[in-house]
Amino acid sequence: MGTMETVARVGKYAGIAGEMAAGPAQIRENVVNALEEKMDAAEDAARRALKRSRRAAEDLLDDATYEVKRHPVRSVGVTFGIGLAVGLAVGWLAGRNRS
Numbered sequence: 001m002g003t004m005e006t007v008a009r010v011g012k013y014a015g016i017a018g019e020m021a022a023g024p025a026q027i028r029e030n031v032v033n034a035l036e037e038k039m040d041a042a043e044d045a046a047r048r049a050l051k052r053s054r055r056a057a058e059d060l061l062d063d064a065t066y067e068v069k070r071h072p073v074r075s076v077g078v079t080f081g082i083g084l085a086v087g088l089a090v091g092w093l094a095g096r097n098r099s
Contacts, residue, residue, distance in 0.1 A: 068075040
């Protein structure tokens with residue numbers, strides 16, 4: 001173990017010992033402060049993820065709108081085919097469950 005690691009470890013333990021000497025109220029305050037910081041960081045991360053997701057969904061919707069305008073006949077055909085496939089699958093499953 002190097003000298004710097006030893007100094008860091010001693011400092012860490014000195015901080016813990018200082019907290020313990022300060023009493024339960026100080027320890028509680030330190031824990032509450034640490035938890036508040038972590039919760040704030042988690043909230044910020046969640047907000048950023050929500051913004052990214054919202055932007056991605058808007059981009060996907062814009063791309064879909066562009067493709068429908070660019071190829072309207074193909075879009076109707078694809079939609080019809082998907083509806084037909086889903087209808088057949090539901091009908092098959094409903095008929096299979098009656099037997």
